[in-house]
Amino acid sequence: MATICSAVIKLIGMGRMELLQKCFKVFASRTTPPGEAIRMTSTTLLPWLFAATLRLQWLGLFLVAAATYAEPAAQGARSLTVAVVPQFTALQIHKDWTPFLERVSHDSGVPLTLKIYPTIPKFEADVLKGVPDLVFMNPYHQVMARRAAGYLPLVRDSKPLTGILLVRRDNSAQTPKDLAGAKVVFPAPNAFGASLYMRALLAEQERIRIEPAYVKTHPNVFRQVIVGEAVAGGTINSVLQREPPTVIEQLRVLFETPAVAPHPLAAHPRVAAAQRKAVAEAILKLRDDATAAPLLQAVQMADPVAADYARDYRPLEQLKLEKYVVTEAE
Numbered sequence: 001m002a003t004i005c006s007a008v009i010k011l012i013g014m015g016r017m018e019l020l021q022k023c024f025k026v027f028a029s030r031t032t033p034p035g036e037a038i039r040m041t042s043t044t045l046l047p048w049l050f051a052a053t054l055r056l057q058w059l060g061l062f063l064v065a066a067a068t069y070a071e072p073a074a075q076g077a078r079s080l081t082v083a084v085v086p087q088f089t090a091l092q093i094h095k096d097w098t099p100f101l102e103r104v105s106h107d108s109g110v111p112l113t114l115k116i117y118p119t120i121p122k123f124e125a126d127v128l129k130g131v132p133d134l135v136f137m138n139p140y141h142q143v144m145a146r147r148a149a150g151y152l153p154l155v156r157d158s159k160p161l162t163g164i165l166l167v168r169r170d171n172s173a174q175t176p177k178d179l180a181g182a183k184v185v186f187p188a189p190n191a192f193g194a195s196l197y198m199r200a201l202l203a204e205q206e207r208i209r210i211e212p213a214y215v216k217t218h219p220n221v222f223r224q225v226i227v228g229e230a231v232a233g234g235t236i237n238s239v240l241q242r243e244p245p246t247v248i249e250q251l252r253v254l255f256e257t258p259a260v261a262p263h264p265l266a267a268h269p270r271v272a273a274a275q276r277k278a279v280a281e282a283i284l285k286l287r288d289d290a291t292a293a294p295l296l297q298a299v300q301m302a303d304p305v306a307a308d309y310a311r312d313y314r315p316l317e318q319l320k321l322e323k324y325v326v327t328e329a330e
Contacts, residue, residue, distance in 0.1 A: 163193025189326030
């Protein structure tokens with residue numbers, strides 16, 4: 001491309017008459033005697049050559065412009081998409097994650113673009129197909145995504161995740177067995193601590209059957225339990241603590257799951273190792289910056305640490321939760 005551009009620039013720099021003279025010399029030397037060439041050029045070829053040189057100069061301008069814009073684009077880093085499990089509304093995810101990703105992009109030198117999904121099933125479908133470059137997902141999503149598309153966990157919060165089963169504060173239930181046959185709401189079937197692991201424990205450890213319903217987000221779980229639309233609801237501790245006191249004071253924890261490693265930020269294997277390292281290191285360095293604390297808290301990684309699949313998430317494979325995974329189109 002550089003050679004073409006150099007030649008084109010020389011053409012553009014010529015005056016039109018100079019270019020005509022060069023064209024005439026080439027034509028005259030190869031086709032006709034000199035006198036005849038002069039006569040033909042003045043009557044027939046001159047208008048054609050004049051138009052041709054104009055077209056050539058316009059073509060040159062186009063090629064130079066194309067080279068100017070195409071080459072930087074080829075050299076520049078492609079922006080990586082970051083998908084976030086839609087535990088909350090799209091507005092809340094945008095509010096929480098946009099400032100965080102802007103800071104990480106700046107510190108790492110890796111352009112990052114937030115991708116928001118309307119529902120958890122749509123998010124899951126794309127993740128299992130390997131569509132997003134980076135994904136913030138629940139622990140069992142990490143197991144599923146590793147199997148399906150090879151996603152590698154990069155960082156996670158240091159605080160373990162526990163699922164909790166909530167009832168209204170004035171509910172008389174004392175143990176999960178008191179919920180036998182009751183309607184229990186969850187954000188989504190495969191939300192790990194809030195639903196997947198919780199449903200498995202209720203069925204296999206508590207030996208009860210419930211009427212599950214899925215209400216898309218954690219805040220919807222809280223509100224349905226508070227207004228009496230459901231007897232109980234599943235969520236995770238870290239999400240409940242984000243709610244205002246007016247919500248928390250109306251609810252009570254009836255049951256809690258064993259603790260596991262929390263949501264990781266993971267990368268698809270197509271993401272270059274250098275980019276994965278840069279993003280992870282940029283996030284880990286935020287721990288030492290007091291001004292970054294609100295950014296980390298907003299994305300549920302108040303104290304980020306390096307994640308390791310074998311140590312953190314492979315143990316979840318032993319829970320045999322496959323039969324409780326629900327795949328749905330919406």
